[in-house]
Amino acid sequence: MGVRFWLASLASLLIAGRAEAFLCARVSTSSDLGPSLAWFSRDIAFTLHAAGTRDIEGDAEFDVLRASFEAWASVSVPGGTTACGLAALTDLSFRETGMSNIDRVGYDFLHPEASENLLIFRDSGWDVAESNVIALTTTTYDPVHGEILDADIEFNSTVFDFTVGIPVSMDLANTAVHEVGHFLGLAHTQSENDDATMFARAVPGETKKASLACDDALAIVFKYPAGEANGYCSPPTQTCGNCAPPRDENGTPAVTVIDKSDDGRLQYGCASMRPVAYGILLAIALRRFLRTARLRRLFS
Amino acid sequence: MIRYSVFVGLVLAASPVMGTRVLGIGLPDLVKRAELVADVEVLKDSSSSFWVDGRIFTRRTALVRATWKGFSSVKTVNIVTRGGVVGRIGQRVDGEAVLDEGARGVAFLIYVPSLDGYRVVALAQGFVPLGDGDTALAHELEVSVRSYGR
Numbered sequence: 460m461g462v463r464f465w466l467a468s469l470a471s472l473l474i475a476g477r478a479e480a481f482l483c484a485r486v487s488t489s490s491d492l493g494p495s496l497a498w499f500s501r502d503i504a505f506t507l508h509a510a511g512t513r514d515i516e517g518d519a520e521f522d523v524l525r526a527s528f529e530a531w532a533s534v535s536v537p538g539g540t541t542a543c544g545l546a547a548l549t550d551l552s553f554r555e556t557g558m559s560n561i562d563r564v565g566y567d568f569l570h571p572e573a574s575e576n577l578l579i580f581r582d583s584g585w586d587v588a589e590s591n592v593i594a595l596t597t598t599t600y601d602p603v604h605g606e607i608l609d610a611d612i613e614f615n616s617t618v619f620d621f622t623v624g625i626p627v628s629m630d631l632a633n634t635a636v637h638e639v640g641h642f643l644g645l646a647h648t649q650s651e652n653d654d655a656t657m658f659a660r661a662v663p664g665e666t667k668k669a670s671l672a673c674d675d676a677l678a679i680v681f682k683y684p685a686g687e688a689n690g691y692c693s694p695p696t697q698t699c700g701n702c703a704p705p706r707d708e709n710g711t712p713a714v715t716v717i718d719k720s721d722d723g724r725l726q727y728g729c730a731s732m733r734p735v736a737y738g739i740l741l742a743i744a745l746r747r748f749l750r751t752a753r754l755r756r757l758f759s
Numbered sequence: 760m761i762r763y764s765v766f767v768g769l770v771l772a773a774s775p776v777m778g779t780r781v782l783g784i785g786l787p788d789l790v791k792r793a794e795l796v797a798d799v800e801v802l803k804d805s806s807s808s809f810w811v812d813g814r815i816f817t818r819r820t821a822l823v824r825a826t827w828k829g830f831s832s833v834k835t836v837n838i839v840t841r842g843g844v845v846g847r848i849g850q851r852v853d854g855e856a857v858l859d860e861g862a863r864g865v866a867f868l869i870y871v872p873s874l875d876g877y878r879v880v881a882l883a884q885g886f887v888p889l890g891d892g893d894t895a896l897a898h899e900l901e902v903s904v905r906s907y908g909r
Contacts, residue, residue, distance in 0.1 A: 484851060496851070565813025568848050574813075588792070588869045588878045588885075593780040595852055597814065597841070602849035637780050641853045659854070661780055 484598065484646040496598060496644040497682055497689045499606045501550050503643075505576045509558035512580035512616045519623045520631060524578050527635035528553040530669070531643060534676050550685040551643075564611040566599040574599075576642070577611045578635075585617035593619055593661060594634050596641035610642040632669035633661060645678055780854075784881050786900075790907040792880045793867035795829035798889070798897060799836065800863040808843030811874070815850035817843035818876050819858050821866070827901050828908035829868075837876030838866060855879075856886040864888040865900055 484496045505528065511520050532551045559575055567574050589595075592615055599609040612635075614621060620628040640657045647659040656668045656675040671679075681690040790796060805820035818839045826833060841852040856866075856879040867885040868877035879885040889897050 563813055567813055588880050591784045591881050597852050599850045602844050634780050660783055
């Protein structure tokens with residue numbers, strides 16, 4: 460048990476010590492960056508706009524969009540994206556709520572229950588000032604806690620021809636998986652590796668970003684670790700003091716897990732204790748090691 | 760050609776985030792798309808956020824230090840960006856131009872009457888931040904913008 464404990468401690472330390480490049484989208488305040496944006500529920504709904512796009516024959520675009528969500532959830536599937544040596548998984552799941560004919564993007568603050576997390580193609584009418592923008596994700600959130608309330612994705616099929624399985628123009632999966640990353644509260648990665656799904660730029664014909672790279676998988680496992688509270692900020696190089704955990708209206712850090720179960724779906728929220736937990740684990744491990752070493756010296 | 764390449768590199772490198780998902784856009788294209796290109800400074804306490812059909816925009820007033828393309832008599836401009844906070848609701852679009860209070864930079868702008876202000880062309884790529892030590896960059900950019908804007 461002692462050896463296993465120390466090995467687990469060492470593994471935890473290695474994980475804590477890994478320098479990641481992924482970034483969490485953060486609430487921007489006047490003085491600093493606030494809490495990172497995250498869903499407080501691991502069961503996330505999305506709606507597809509029924510019109511789809513004229514670029515793609517049949518309904519193939521809908522299958523691609525559904526698969527784009529599953530690309531992020533697959534980190535939780537046994538045998539999924541574990542090649543990065545992940546010690547933890549995510550328990551994200553996604554639920555399609557049917558097709559919508561409403562093409563309004565954003566948040567209805569008067570009727571929040573009517574807001575949909577909509578994915579829509581804009582075959583016409585894209586803002587000419589943003590004609591080089593392939594897709595946009597608009598995320599609505601609570602600025603105090605960073606809870607994501609709504610997220611919508613718009614694809615610029617006015618300017619770009621999206622394709623499925625034909626790397627000629629803009630591969631839809633290559634774009635959609637990236638946008639779903641924003642949908643989940645990830646910002647563009649600092650990694651120089653343009654294989655990362657959350658790398659900011661894309662070029663026509665590219666398909667590699669449809670599959671998560673290690674940086675992306677680590678990001679989602681950090682943000683939504685299975686069975687644990689959401690992870691916050693850009694880990695793990697920042698100390699807990701720099702992490703700006705969510706605060707209530709009095710400015711008091713809200714560092715306890717909030718269980719907002721109401722309809723049987725577990726909801727997680729607020730700061731992760733991960734940096735502190737690793738410190739405690741290491742301290743316990745060191746104490747046991749020193750005690751054992753002292754005992755060995757006594758009896759040797 | 761080398762000078763142009765340097766400029767494109769500088770412009771793209773200076774842009775903090777390249778958009779939700781974008782194609783990189785070069786300086787000549789930025790100049791061509793913009794109605795107004797100016798060296799601006801965002802005034803303090805000048806921002807206000809508002810709702811438009813479920814989206815939040817933020818309007819900021821910027822002092823025009825110099826106009827490199829467009830009406831040269833403009834003293835201040837209203838620049839409207841996506842995102843902001845209204846009451847207890849915030850909204851964000853990854854890759855939108857970041858215009859902090861007091862920020863200075865070169866803005867590539869297009870006027871949108873319905874928003875009573877200018878929008879930044881190509882999201883973050885359309886605002887090139889300038890620091891105190893960027894005098895040479897500002898000069899070089901001005902020369903290129905005026906050249907492409909003819």
